[in-house]
Amino acid sequence: MTGASREAFDRRVDSALGDPVLQEVISSGQDYMQALQEQAKAELDWPAWLDAVEAVRSHTIAHLDFYAAQFADNVERLGGRVCFAADAAEAREYVAALVKRKGAKLVVKSKSMVSEEIGLNRALEEAGAEVVETDLGELIVQLAGERPFHIVAPAAHKSLAQIRDLFSTMAGEELAADAGVLTTFARHVLREKFLTADIGISGCNFGVAATGTVVLVTNEGNGRMTTTLPQTHVVVMGVERLVPDLQSLEPILAVLPWAGAGERITAYVTAITGPRRPGDGDGPEELHVVLVDNGRSSILGSKYEKILHCIRCGACLDACPVYRKIGGHAYDCAYPGPIGAVLSPLLDGLERHPELPFASSLCGACSEVCSARIPLADYLLELRADAVAAGGGSASWTAGFRGFAEATRRPRAWALGERVAKVALRPFERHGSVRWGPGLLGLWTRSRDFPPWARRSFRELWRSRRPSGS
Ligand code: SF4
Structure with missing residues (x-):
């Protein structure tokens, strides 16, 4: 770990520890989520559902080349276009070129962690488009000029008063610090954006290989608006976010809402199969699917392969005592918390995030709650060993342990x-x-x-x- 990266990490941690509002918001949010998740485990045969999720993810990742090709063939058979992007730059270039070709002035986005990972928004703004996040939490962090704080609840760190201030600046007038007033304002602004956007960009919770279907799980309905109102829909997804068929989705759609938000079911599960067909009442004329590798294929077959089983439920963040103190921004990457402490060094290189494997107490709470049974704590230890083997260990720690x-x-x-x-x-x-x-x-x-x-x-x-x- 270089001194500079350690100092920068320490500064981010100090800033989080010194912010009493942040400390209160994270711990009350974590307590709330844990109580809901415990309720789920009492209501369902949780181990049996996790067995089923694990079986689907293991099978898919073990045959990822087959399912990625099958998914791409089916998207193209239905009239969509597919880009296999080897890295972040290729993915950005594909979408930015599309924006330029279409002369798009306004792009609306529904939640996509991969677009955060590849830095898509800036590339699209440089291509001349206004980019508007339409998930409420994503909109809040976009207005604040921040990264998402949590993979399921991007603005979990913001108080009502802070959100009121951000929306008041956007409105050009003082709004009341009332959740109803603020969400009504956001709905009004976003409706206009949906109706006038040239391109809609979404993520993809899971792609169904057998049918070429893109499945989105959302709570606000913005995913449906983003993917049906603009004439062009672009899906930006990690290449590992696939399942073999619609039946395989069942355990994932049962576990994801409970583990992610303590809900029995999410408000919207949207399945998009190809662009608009003759006779369809709505939907985009063009569908583009960008399958992003960006380091994933180098994880395949390695000792860290199970990290690709992740279903992005966020439960490991809600259980982590370190995340509870330092929050999402201290990790300085698209994926905070235990999943980010493992995934980010694997995707971007340990030299880019040398401090992350050490940002853990190794208590094992993350492994215990993981919906995909990923051995996160073991992986953190392995990454520490890799960091030390690569000469990135701290001299004082080495001397101390000797x-x-x-x-x-x-x-x-x-x-x-x-x-x-x-x-x-x-x-x-x-x-x-x-x-x-x-x-x-x-x-x-x-x-x-x-x-x-x-x-x-x-x-x-x-x-x-x-x-x-x-
Ligand atoms: S690592 Fe496990 S608990 Fe964390 S987001 Fe992924 S599936 Fe959920």
């Missing part, structure tokens, strides 16, 4: 270390715990306490209780 290993092999050195630590920690103790200190101790106690050294060590207790002569 010293620890040596001390544990030498009982006398260990006993001496215990005595030194007991005396050395005493000045930093307050009210039964260590609350500050120099160096690494200070970094630790900045946001959590540290237990005081035991007055008598286990070895001392053991010796005192051992019957004499034994």
Whole structure:
């Protein structure tokens, strides 16, 4: 980990830890989501549904070449056009060229994490189009000039007052800090955009290989507007977001809303099969599907392959104690939280996100709640080993652990270390715990306490209780 990237990461973390509004919003949001998710697990035979999701995702990823080709053939058979984009630049270029060719002035977008991953909005603005996010949370972060904070709830970090301020600036007048007033305002503005947009861009929760169908799962109806009102619809999706057939969707559509938002079902499940056909009442005349690789094929067949099983439910973010403190922006990537701490270094390279595998307590909560049974905590450990093997480890950590290993092999050195630590920690103790200190101790106690050294060590207790002569 370079000093510069570590410092930048520390600054982002400090900024989150020092923001009391943010701390309150994240923890209350996480508590709320966890309560709903627990309810789901009590209502359903949750392990059986997870078995079914795991089976579908394992099978699809193991045969991804076949299903990607089948999906593309079916989209084209129905009249759509398919672009296999090897990387972010190719995907951006394809969509930007389309915008220019169409002379598009206004592009509406429904939620797409992949478009965030490839930096699509800026490319389209450079191509001359106004880009408007139409998912309410995405619109809020777009107005704030920020990245999504959470993969399911992009504006989870914003208070009502902050949203009121953003929408008031957009409206050019002071709006009331009332959810009804603000959503009515957004609906009014977005209706106009839907009706006048030249191109609609959506993500894709899952593509159905057997039918060439693009399936969107949304709660606001903006996905339907984006994909039916403009004359051109562009789907930007990761190449791994496929299932073999419509039946395979059943367990995913059962688990995703519960795990993602604590809902039995999402308000809208939209299935789009090809562009408008003769006789159709609505729908786009042109459908383009951009299948983005951008590092995914290099994960296939590797020890990290299961990360491609992810269904983007966001449950790992809601369970993570580190995300709870540092929030989504500290990760500085399209995918925050445990999924992002694994996926982003794999997609962009460990050298781009060297600190992310270390942004975890390794408590395993993410692996425990994962809807696709991805061993996230194991992957974080593997990535740490990769980072150290690549020379990216911290010299002070390496020296510290070497010293620890040596001390544990030498009982006398260990006993001496215990005595030194007991005396050395005493000045930093307050009210039964260590609350500050120099160096690494200070970094630790900045946001959590540290237990005081035991007055008598286990070895001392053991010796005192051992019957004499034994
Ligand atoms: S890693 Fe698992 S829990 Fe996290 S978003 Fe993906 S499927 Fe959901």
